[in-house]
Amino acid sequence: MFDLDIFDIKLNTDYIGRNFIYADEVSSTNTLLMDKKSGYNVNGTVMLAEKQTKGKGRKDRVWQSEPNSNLTFSILLTKEELLFKKPNLINFAAALSIANSIENLYQLKTELKWPNDVLIDGKKISGILLESASQGSTIERLVIGIGINVNQNSLQGIFNYPPSSIRIELGRIVEREKLLAEFLNNFEALLEKIKNDKGDIIEDWKAKCRMIGEKISIIENEKEKFGIFYDVDEEGFLILKTKDGLEKIHFGDVGLG
Numbered sequence: 037m038f039d040l041d042i043f044d045i046k047l048n049t050d051y052i053g054r055n056f057i058y059a060d061e062v063s064s065t066n067t068l069l070m071d072k073k074s075g076y077n078v079n080g081t082v083m084l085a086e087k088q089t090k091g092k093g094r095k096d097r098v099w100q101s102e103p104n105s106n107l108t109f110s111i112l113l114t115k116e117e118l119l120f121k122k123p124n125l126i127n128f129a130a131a132l133s134i135a136n137s138i139e140n141l142y143q144l145k146t147e148l149k150w151p152n153d154v155l156i157d158g159k160k161i162s163g164i165l166l167e168s169a170s171q172g173s174t175i176e177r178l179v180i181g182i183g184i185n186v187n188q189n190s191l192q193g194i195f196n197y198p199p200s201s202i203r204i205e206l207g208r209i210v211e212r213e214k215l216l217a218e219f220l221n222n223f224e225a226l227l228e229k230i231k232n233d234k235g236d237i238i239e240d241w242k243a244k245c246r247m248i249g250e251k252i253s254i255i256e257n258e259k260e261k262f263g264i265f266y267d268v269d270e271e272g273f274l275i276l277k278t279k280d281g282l283e284k285i286h287f288g289d290v291g292l293g
């Protein structure tokens with residue numbers, strides 16, 4: 037069970053998670069919050085589900101998660117003009133907030149993998165799927181979907197990267213309520229920084245990415261490319277250094293080359 041009282045005591049936000057929906061089973065928290073007709077329209081709404089029958093990962097992958105063990109949730113943003121000008125930064129802010137929350141609460145060293153995975157000891161603990169709906173060129177609605185492997189003690193299936201959980205890495209079960217509240221507190225603070233042009237999310241993200249400077253391979257649009265992970269630019273794109281020069285990569289799966 038997820039103890040709503042513990043979560044409530046720890047939540048220290050103005051609007052993120054103040055409208056909180058706890059569901060036993062849904063198709064996908066992202067799909068529901070993306071659908072205007074489902075009736076969820078309050079900015080900052082968070083939906084947490086114990087089970088998703090169609091949990092989505094990046095690149096049409098399935099997100100698998102054992103019920104009652106982990107955190108699978110989505111955050112809805114509406115009418116956030118300042119944030120919607122920089123959607124990529126929201127991705128980076130979410131990854132950083134997950135990493136910082138895990139370090140603050142459990143003193144586990146985390147690492148970030150482009151574009152938005154959180155790793156512990158080289159294994160994937162969390163992934164993020166950002167979806168948005170636009171009217172013309174303006175984003176109207178944006179959903180940040182997050183899966184964190186928290187208390188699951190074995191992970192089987194097909195993954196793009198070796199998976200693990202906080203419990204496996206720490207050696208004990210942790211309170212999901214405290215982790216979710218800590219994350220939402222940190223995330224709202226970073227969103228405020230983006231809105232006010234304070235701090236540098238990309239620089240903070242880069243400081244936690246050990247792959248920068250390494251030889252990597254990257255699969256973009258089914259094509260594998262090799263080079264050095266040279267940098268991440270101000271928009272969040274990966275800059276790959278190849279024998280032909282610098283190349284901007286918009287999406288892709290990075291591996292060590």
Ligand code: BTN
Binds near residue numbers: 090093094108182
């Ligand atoms: C990835 O690493 O591929 C991204 C995984 C994102 C999974 C989360 S779980 C909650 C939310 N609802 C979904 O259907 N997907 C995201």
